[in-house]
Amino acid sequence: DTAVSQTPKYLVTQMGNDKSIKCEQNLGHDTMYWYKQDSKKFLKIMFSYNNKELIINETVPNRFSPKSPDKAHLNLHINSLELGDSAVYFCASSPLWGQAFFGQGTRLTVV
Amino acid sequence: EDKVVQSPLSLVVHEGDTVTLNCSYEVTNFRSLLWYKQEKKAPTFLFMLTSSGIEKKSGRLSSILDKKELSSILNITATQTGDSAIYLCAAHNTGNQFYFGTGTSLTVIP
Numbered sequence: 001d002t003a004v005s006q007t008p009k010y011l012v013t014q015m016g017n018d019k020s021i022k023c024e025q026n027l028g029h030d031t032m033y034w035y036k037q038d039s040k041k042f043l044k045i046m047f048s049y050n051n052k053e054l055i056i057n058e059t060v061p062n063r064f065s066p067k068s069p070d071k072a073h074l075n076l077h078i079n080s081l082e083l084g085d086s087a088v089y090f091c092a093s094s095p096l097w098g099q100a101f102f103g104q105g106t107r108l109t110v111v
Numbered sequence: 112e113d114k115v116v117q118s119p120l121s122l123v124v125h126e127g128d129t130v131t132l133n134c135s136y137e138v139t140n141f142r143s144l145l146w147y148k149q150e151k152k153a154p155t156f157l158f159m160l161t162s163s164g165i166e167k168k169s170g171r172l173s174s175i176l177d178k179k180e181l182s183s184i185l186n187i188t189a190t191q192t193g194d195s196a197i198y199l200c201a202a203h204n205t206g207n208q209f210y211f212g213t214g215t216s217l218t219v220i221p
Binding site: 030031033035040041042043044045048050055090092094096097098099100101102103104105 | 142145149152153154155156159197199201206207208209210211213214216
């Protein structure tokens with residue numbers, strides 16, 4: 001059983017399109033996250049969501065929006081995609097005390 | 112601003128060498144320091160450190176936290192080609208946020 005799963009694994013799309021990445025965790029964790037990993041491998045936190053409290057990294061453009069239908073899901077919606085959005089996006093979850101568990105990543109390529 | 116800095120950025124060693132990776136942090140309401148290994152896909156957990164001076168060990172890997180110096184090191188002895196990866200350090204705060212460093216890319220040559 002996959003603990004944190006995200007889909008799709010790969011996403012190639014044109015500039016200007018809107019796309020979503022889905023994430024689900026079956027660990028019963030309280031907090032879920034979205035990270036962006038650029039070509040230099042830096043993992044930058046974008047959002048965290050805990051009991052309906054959303055913490056947003058202020059540097060994230062408002063074209064990015066997280067949506068959490070329930071505690072086990074945190075989807076990422078991106079509007080008007082730009083070339084610079086190309087990266088690997090990781091979903092993660094954690095309990096209130098302990099390590100973060102990562103999904104396998106979604107490689108987004110904007111052409 | 113919360114930040115985590117790792118050094119060196121990259122390292123190339125020969126099999127059998129011992130390496131030390133460094134991590135320093137400035138994070139408000141610090142709670143713990145974590146190390147992850149990332150090969151081709153998702154980061155995988157190595158260690159979580161909460162107390163200063165207590166070494167955690169797993170096989171050839173070990174790590175220790177120095178809260179006074181706001182730093183941690185990850186040691187790998189007798190390196191193998193399978194140790195080639197990016198090693199990520201993360202500082203965890205009481206708000207349950209994880210702040211990652213830039214990573215150290217380790218390449219072990221046979």
